[in-house]
Amino acid sequence: MVVFDDVSFAYGEQPVLRDLSLRIDRGQVVAIMGGSGSGKTTLLKLIGGQLRAGSGRVLVDGDDVTVMNEAQLYGMRRKLGMLFQFGALFTDLSVYDNVAFPLRERGRLPESVVRDLVLMKLQAVGLRGAAQLMPAELSGGMARRVALARAIALDPAIMLYDEPFTGLDPISLGVTGQLIRELNDALGGASIVVTHDVAESLAIVDYVYFLADGAMVAQGTPDEVRNSTHPFVRQFINGEPDGPVPFHREAEPYAAALNLERP
C-alpha cells in the first residue's frame, strides 16, 4: 500500500534520505528502526505529503504523492491516520472532543454514533475514565494514548505511528503494541511504526527496515533480525555503544573543541 521508489530528500543542502526503496503491503505492520536523526520522521512526512521528495516516487495506495496537487493531497490524507511523537492533541478541546474531532469534521455521523465511537476508542486505549479531562491534565503517556485513540477514530487504511512506545509504562506499552497489531489485522490495512523500541516492535511487526544516515542498511522479518549477523543490526538490537553506528554526532575534533591545539 505504501511504496518508496529510489526516494531522496534534503533539507536545504543537508541530505536526509538517500535513494531509499521500501514497500509495505496490505495487512502488514512494518517497523522502521534507526538511531536519532536517521530520517525516520522525515520518511513519515513524505508519506503524508507534508514534505515532498527531491527525487524518486512515493506511492500511497497506488497514487504518486510527489506529483499530487494540494487538493489531491488532502484527499489522499483521508486514507491516513497518524500518531504524532508528542501526541499533538488540540489543547483547547477535552479528551472526548479531541477523539470526536475527526469523526465530526469528516463524517456526517449523528452525535449519538459519534459518542459510541469515541467511548469505544477511548476504551481501547484504557482511558474511557479520562474523557472529560483536558489535555493539560494528562500525563505524557496518557496524552499519547488519547492521540492514538484520535488517530484510529476513523479507522484509516494506512496508519503511521511516530514513536508510539516512547514514554509508556510497561503495561501500556504491551497494550499499545497489541492494539496496533489488532487494528491492522481487523482493518486489513497497513501500519508503519517508527520506533526505537526493539523488543516491543519485534514482537508485533511482520517486517523491519533499518535506517542509518538516511539510507536503508538492513531489512528482514523479526526472526531474521534476531538471528542476523549484520553488524549494524547486532549493534542496534543489543544496544552496544561501539559498532557501525557512531554514538556521537559529527563534530570538530574534541581536542580542538577543548582548546588543546596551542601553537
Place this chain on the structure above:
Amino acid sequence: MSAELIVGPDTLQLRGRLDAGGAAAIWAQARSAVTAGCVVDASGVDYCDGAGSALLFDLIQRGARVDGLPERYAALLADLNPDKPLTVQSPKPHGIADELADFGKAVTSEFTLTMAFIGVFTADIARIFTARGKIRWRNGFAVASSAGADALPIIALVAFLFGVILSFQSAVPMRQFGAELFVADLVGLSLVRELAPLMTAILLAGRTGAAFAAELGTMKVNEEINALVTLGLDPFRFLVIPRLLAVALIMPMLTVCAEVIGLAGMALVMASFDVPLATSLHRATAIVGFSDFFGGLGKSMVFGFFIAAIGCLRGLRTGAGAAAVGESTTRAVVSSIVMLVVVDGLFAVMFYILGW
C-alpha cells in the same frame, strides 16, 4: 566548604570541594601557578564534579601531573579524554557578504511566502462563494465575540478619552475667537473619517492580531497544525478564513461604537463650555456626510481584514520553540501597525482623488 589551593615549589596542592563555585574561585590562580612538569596533589579533594575535572584537565594540558585524585573521580576525568569526541558544532565564520546574502535570501523568501499566502487566500475565498457551507461559522462567531464584544470596554475607554482630549484641546484656543461651536465640526469629522477607524485598528492589532499569532503559533509548535493536515483538514480554511471574516465584519461595528462614544465625550466637554449637548451633537451630525461615514467604515473593514491576515500568517509561519511564538507575536503587531499606516495613506490618496 570551598576549594583551596596551596602553591609550593613545583607542586600545587588542591583541597576541599572542586565544584563549579570552588573551581572558578581558584581557576585563575591555578592557571598562573602551574608549570610544565609540576605535580598537582589532589589527595585533599573531597568532592570533584564536572567543573572540577575540567580544571584538572586544564592543568594536565598545561603539563602538570595529577597525583592522588580519589579513584571515584577518575571516570569523570576520563570522560574528557580526547579519544572519545563529544558533540560541539562550531558555527561557520560569518563575513559581511554572508550576512548580506542571508538578508537577501530572507527578504526574497518572505516575499514569495507572502505572495503564496495571498494567492492561496484568494483561491479559497473564491471557493467559499462557489461551494456553500464550507465556512465554519461556529468558529467565526467565537472569534467575533472574543475579538469584538470583549474588546468593547477598552475601545470605549480609549474612544471616550480621544473625544474628551481632542475637544478640550481645540476648544481652549478656539474660544479666543468665540468659535467653540465649531469644535463639534472638527472633532466629529476627524473622529469619523480618521481617528476612530485608526484607533480601533491599532487596539485590535495589539489585542486580536497578537492573539491570533500566538494561538496559531502555539498550535504550530505543538504540531496541532500538522495534526489537522494529516486529518485531511486544510488549516487555512479551518483556522484562517473564519478569523479573517470575523474580524473584517466586527471592525466596522467596533468603529461605529468608538465614534458614538467619542462624540459623547466631545459633547460632555462642550457642555462644560456652555454649549448644550443637543447643539454639539446636531452640529457633528450635520457636518459628517454620508461619504465620510461609510468611507471610514469601509476603511476599518479593510484594516480588520489585514490585521487578521497578518496575525494568522505570522502564526502559521512560526518556527520551533517558545521564542519563535514570541517573535511571531511581536512581528504580527509591528507589521500590522506598519500596514495600517500604509493602507491609511492609500485611502487618503484615493479619497482625495475621488473628491470625498
